Amino acid sequence: MQVKEWPTDDPVKMYEIYLRLERGLSKNTVEAYVSDLDKLFRFVAVEERSVRDVTYADLQQFVAQLYDAGISARSQARIISGIRSFYRYLVLEGYLQSDPTQLLESPKIGRRLPEVLAVGEIDRILATIDVSTPSGRRNRAMIEVLYSCGLRVSELTGLRYPDVHFDEGYIRVLGKGNKERLVPISQTALNEIRNYLPNRLAIASAKGFEDILFVNPHGRSLSRVMVFKIVKEYAALAGITKTISPHTFRHSFATHLLEGGANLRGIQMMLGHETITATEIYTHLDREALRREIIEHHPRNISWRREHGE
Known part of the structure; x- marks a missing residue:
């Protein structure tokens, strides 16, 4: 060459x-x-x-x-x-004849399981939000959508209200690589969006943000940092000591679906993962929960704890 x-x-x-x-x-x-x-x-x-x-x-x-x-x-x-x-x-592109990175190895990485919130913990976070204020109605709708649809924070901040199909019960999401997918949305999340919409429509949109759903008081889409700050504040108010971020709701969405019997391939499609490998981490979470259940409830383990006074 x-x-x-x-x-x-x-x-x-x-x-x-x-x-x-x-x-x-x-x-x-x-x-x-x-x-x-x-x-x-x-x-x-x-x-x-x-x-x-x-x-x-x-x-x-x-x-x-x-x-x-x-x-x-x-x-x-x-x-x-x-x-x-x-x-x-x-x-x-033909600027080099050979690739010097071809034999370069990456360090071995242990698979770190993501933090997951229990349903009760999510309910506690939502309960701390004061929905008597416009920002509270926006924030409650945002967090409900994060959890109900398993969105990435960038997908949430880029969500446009024409992409929310109330009658059909799904949202159109623009994911990584500008790839679109349809994600079912719960009636709970849709109701929270309905409660927030009058406040959203009352805000004058900045140029280029006319149909963005979740905006700041200046009519621009929220930054990722701002969504992170909002989530952290409500988690602290709810007394959640876990280290969480907006992505925690995505992990919780996938884990709760799997625990409820959802098909892994279907979860992959809803999360927008290109390969099933990225989704399979949630089977590890499910196995860990199963291990804890067995340790807690299996007769052999119960009798062992009794014998050892645990």
Whole structure:
């Protein structure tokens, strides 16, 4: 294969365009890829090397520095994944003949089970919300939609009210890679949206946010940070000591569906996971709950606890 001349344009900018247009990745994902790539660029600058001349040995040294800096195995794996993607792009476009990341291994990561809220804990959080205020009605509707539909926070903040189909009982969600999916929504969540809509329609929308469902007082969509802050505040008021985030409601949605007997493939479709592998983590949660139930209720375990005074 004949190698092209190194591009005169910024290769990172070209890579960003490739990620957005060719791979259809979201703005947040692209920014994360580029941010992680910047760590490699700083490393090669110190080593007085060119990115195009990086070798497998250089990359091993780079990974060793990440480890020495105390960066977690999970973060190391994410950084390495981004670097692999960049070099695959350079090879694909013909700027490099071989990929120096081909033999580069990611650190082993233990599968960390996500935090899950019990139904009673979710009810306690919702009960703390003062729905006599416009912001309270908005926040109650938001949290109910998070839990009822298992949305990512970016999907929630981007939800438009024309995509809420009240009569049919589903919402249209724009997920990762601009892929649309239909998700059933509970009547409880729909009622909370109905209660909030008069307040939403009374707010003058900023340009470009005319039909966004959940907005701030200035008529713009809420930031991810703001949704995180809202969830944390209500959890604290409800006396929830678990470390939670908006994503916790998504985990709880999937876990409660699985415990209720829902099909794993159906849960995958509702969550918008591309592969069943991403959804299978919830079977681990279910197995752990089953293990606890057996330990708690099986006659052999009961008799053992009696004998040992537990």
